[in-house]
Amino acid sequence: MMAVQDWPLPVSGFFGLLGIEEATFFLSGESTNSVTAGGEVIVHRRGTRLWQGEVVLGKSEPEAIAAQDTLIESLLEPGASFMVYDRRQPAPQDPAYPAGINWSAQSVTIQSLTPGNRELSLQGLPPNFTLRRGQKIGFQYLASPVRFAIHRIMNATVSADGTGATAPFEVTPFLRPGVVVGASVILDRPQLRAKLLSFKPGPGRSSLTQGGSFTWQQTLGGGV
Template identity: 40%
Template sequence: MRIRSFSLELGERMEVSGLADGSVLRDQLGPRLWRGRVELHPAPFAQARAMAARLALLQEPGRSFLAWPVDQAGPARDPKGTLLGAAAPQIASLAPDARDLSLSGLPAGYELSCGDGLSFLYGSDPVRHAFHRIVTGSVVADGTGATSVFEVVPSLRAGAAIGAPVTLLRPAFKAVLLPGTVTAGSSERVRTGGASFEFIQTLR
C-alpha cells in the first residue's frame, strides 16, 4: 500500500485519582498497546478496489496483520540495515525490573539510539509479538557484539526470554483494525482518495 500519512503512539490504560493532600495516584489498568492511523495515497480505481477488499477481509473477526513504523524501517544510525548485515542479534539479559535488557550478536561498534524500535517473539499458545522502543541514549555494542543494559518502553511482558532472536529492521507487532475506523474513500475522475484506517496492537 502507498501510505500518505502514518502515526503510531503508545496508548495509556490507567486510572488517575487525587487525594486530599494534593498527591496524585496512577494505577495501571491493563497492558499499554501500540495504536496508529494510516491514510492512503489516492490510487487508480483497480488498485483502490483491491486495497478495499483486503481491508474488508481484515475487518472479519479473528483477522490480524503485522504492523511496523513505516517512518523508521531500521535504526537511526543504520536505516537500511547495511551495517547490520547478516548479524543475528538476540536478547542477552533481562533485568528484574522488566524495563531493561541487553543484546548480543551485533556487529562490533554497532550503535542503537533513543527511539529505535526492536521486536521479538515471546510466549506460546499463542506466540506473541513484542514491539519496544529504546529510551536510553546511545547504546554501542562492544568488541564481542554485546551491548550494556538499556531501557525500553513499554515494559517487558512475562514470557520474554534470554536467547530470543531480535528484529531491528522493520520491527513489527500483531495488530487488528479498530471497528468503525475503515474509510474506503471517494472516487473522482480516475482515482479514489481519502481511504484510511486505524489499528491497535493485539496480544492474542
C-alpha cells in the first residue's frame, strides 16, 4: 500500500523528475513606491523578500506528461509544498582546485553573525578557497517548522584563509531572526521550500504533448 505523501516533496520526488526546458530563480521585490511633494521616491516594504520562479516543461509522450501533471496538480492542494533549487547554477569551484571540490565532504558552518542582519562569516571551507558574487549559500534555521534559507553573496570575492575561515561578508536577502552561529551551510545547490502558485497545462500536438508551465514562490510556513 502506497504511503500518503508528506510535504514538502523532496527534490527526488518531484522537481528532479521533471522534464524542464527553461527555469528562472529570482528574488522578489515585495515593495511599493510613493513620491513626496519634493520629488523624493520612498520605497515601502510590503513583506519579507522571498525567492520565486517559473518552470517551463518540455514536450513528451502523453502518458509521461499525464504522470508529470498529476504531481504538479497535487501541489495545488492547500498546505502542499516541495523542495526546489536553482538548477542553472552549479556548485562553486575555484581554479586553485582544478580537480574540483566534493562539497559533501566539507563541513562548512556559520562562524559569526554581524549586527544588522546583513553579514556573516563561514568556517570549514577548503583552505584559501574563493567564493564570488552571485553564488548561493543555504542553511536551515528555527524549528516547527524548520525554515530553509538561500542567500546570494554580495561581495565581489570572499576568500577563506589557510584554515578555511572567511571574514564577514554581505548577503542578500537580509538574514532573518533565528539564524545561529554553528549552523551547517550548503554550497552545492542549496534547496528551499516552495509553494506552487499557478499551473498552465500544455496542449497536445499529434503524438506528443507540451509539458506546460508553472510558477512557484518560497514559503517559510510548515503546511499540513
